[in-house]
Amino acid sequence: MSHTESQTSRPPGEVSEIETDVLIVGAGPCGLFATFELGMLGMRCDVVDVLDRPGGQCAELYPEKPIYDIPALPDCSGEQLIDNLLLQARPFEPRFHFGLMVEALNRMDDGRWRVRTNDGQCFIAGAVVIAAGSGCFSPRKLPAAGAEMHEGEGLLYAVRERERLRGKHLVVVGGGDSALDWALNLHDIAERLTLVHRRDRFRAAPDTVNKVRALIDTGAMDFRAGAVAELVDDSGQLSGVRLQGGDQVVCDHVLAFFGLSARLGPLTSFGLDMHGDHIRVDTERFATSLDGVYAIGDVCWYPGKLRLILSGFHEAALMAHDVKRRLHPDIRHVFEHSTTAMKEHLGPR
Ligand SMILES: Cc1cc2nc3c(=O)[nH]c(=O)nc-3n(C[C@H](O)[C@H](O)[C@H](O)COP(=O)(O)OP(=O)(O)OC[C@H]3O[C@@H](n4cnc5c(N)ncnc54)[C@H](O)[C@@H]3O)c2cc1C
Structure with a gap:
């Protein structure tokens, strides 16, 4: 327009x-x-x-x-x-x-x-x-090692082009309305979507929370409780996230929603x-x-x-x-x- x-x-x-x-x-x-x-x-x-x-x-x-x-x-x-x-x-x-x-x-x-x-x-x-x-x-930044280096490519704070994420492994970080809304909106086009939040309690609209829980329960979406400690880099490309405690999740993109x-x-x-x-x-x-x-x-x-x-x-x-x-x-x-x-x-x- x-x-x-x-x-x-x-x-x-x-x-x-x-x-x-x-x-x-x-x-x-x-x-x-x-x-x-x-x-x-x-x-x-x-x-x-x-x-x-x-x-x-x-x-x-x-x-x-x-x-x-x-x-x-x-x-x-x-x-x-x-x-x-x-x-x-x-x-x-x-x-x-x-x-x-x-x-x-x-x-x-x-x-x-x-x-x-x-x-x-x-x-x-x-x-x-x-x-x-x-x-x-401006979006609140992901407090993880390597975040700055991947911002705008592997690490996104807003979804401007949903199609760009089709068929990708996605990690959505956050437990509020934006994170859960996007987890719902993207899980059907993503190859695999993992929601990461520091605890198994969300601060979003009850209906949204129920829908996300149903997807997790049926295995259509993964959930990991914890915080992202580091973005894992493979020759300049994002290849995954390392959670505090050492576990890794493979992904192409991290979408972080910590509010504005x-x-x-x-x-x-x-x-x-x-x-x-x-x-x-x-x-x-x-x-x-x-x-x-x-x-x-x-x-x-x-x-x-x-x-x-x-x-x-x-x-x-x-x-x-x-x-x-x-x-x-x-x-x-x-x-x-x-x-x-x-x-x-x-x-x-
Ligand atoms: C994830 C999400 C989902 C939402 N879903 C819904 C929904 O389904 N339904 C609904 O009704 N609402 C929804 N909202 C809320 C809705 O987006 C806001 O209520 C709405 O955007 C408010 O509009 P606004 O014009 O007041 O402010 P904004 O949309 O915030 O626009 C304000 C503009 O002012 C500019 N600005 C600020 N200060 C200055 C300055 N000093 N000089 C120049 N420019 C300045 C900013 O850059 C910005 O562009 C949602 C919000 C979020 C975050």
Whole structure:
């Protein structure tokens, strides 16, 4: 799926400024849906993401894993969801700026916000929407000898291309949702799959745990309790893992899922009212403690918050209506359903 992308390239030190209605921090599913909701209400969006493409966790961590709880989409992959969100937002031509990290947020005298990124690119926006998920994330590394040398080839922290693993001997390390989801998803294409976790107790959804246990009990999947001490190397190629205690498991690939170490990083220095690592918002407008700065999706917190994509979609809709009231206080707001609101963008049907 193509998307309008602007990659900034300026001589070092030169500052450029882009004016926009709304600056969105994060091109995950919630940031993408926000471009649609804001676009439908007539607002122009620029989206900044530190990654090199849209999709957030869906693209980075589980592009091929099925998602079952998006309303009216009984089954879609992370990648399909992101492609559809981009398609839905396309009439509004959001501008994407990838590979940039938002570092500073300053209120201007006229009430707008000046947002600065790590390479000096600045945005002047009437409102800022933080849809930063868990922040700038990177996978927690496998603490085993030889891990660094095999990273990206024999050792993977995310599955970008499931087919690449067909017919291979796989070791999946971890006991949480990601590890067990992937063990379930890969066992039928792998030549043999061994799940390695430090103990015979898992921290995943009960249904997932039951399915994995059933596969282990029937011998369709192997399980080894223990920790990986070393990746075994054969002339530069991964050939297996050695567990603490000395046992070895032969494999072509190790997939390690120890969760993400996410850094909200610069966002914590913006002076926002926080709840632990999350930004506190109200549930009418999804406004933060800074006037004109909103937070939606995984990054926000309110009592009862569920870290699900569908929650972020709802939050985006309420946020967009408040941003419109803020940017156009003199216009009488008439609520329209999408059929009417989209007419001028898609034409009559
Ligand atoms: C293995 C797994 C399976 C899941 N399965 C489901 C499921 O079946 N159903 C479901 O509803 N949810 C599921 N989730 C949760 C779902 O992925 C999240 O709720 C969703 O991704 C949150 O979307 P978001 O847009 O808020 O944040 P994210 O997807 O985290 O995107 C945030 C983006 O912001 C960017 N960013 C952060 N800080 C900055 C900065 N300072 N500057 C620039 N960019 C920045 C990041 O690079 C990232 O791209 C799953 C999660 C995982 C890990």
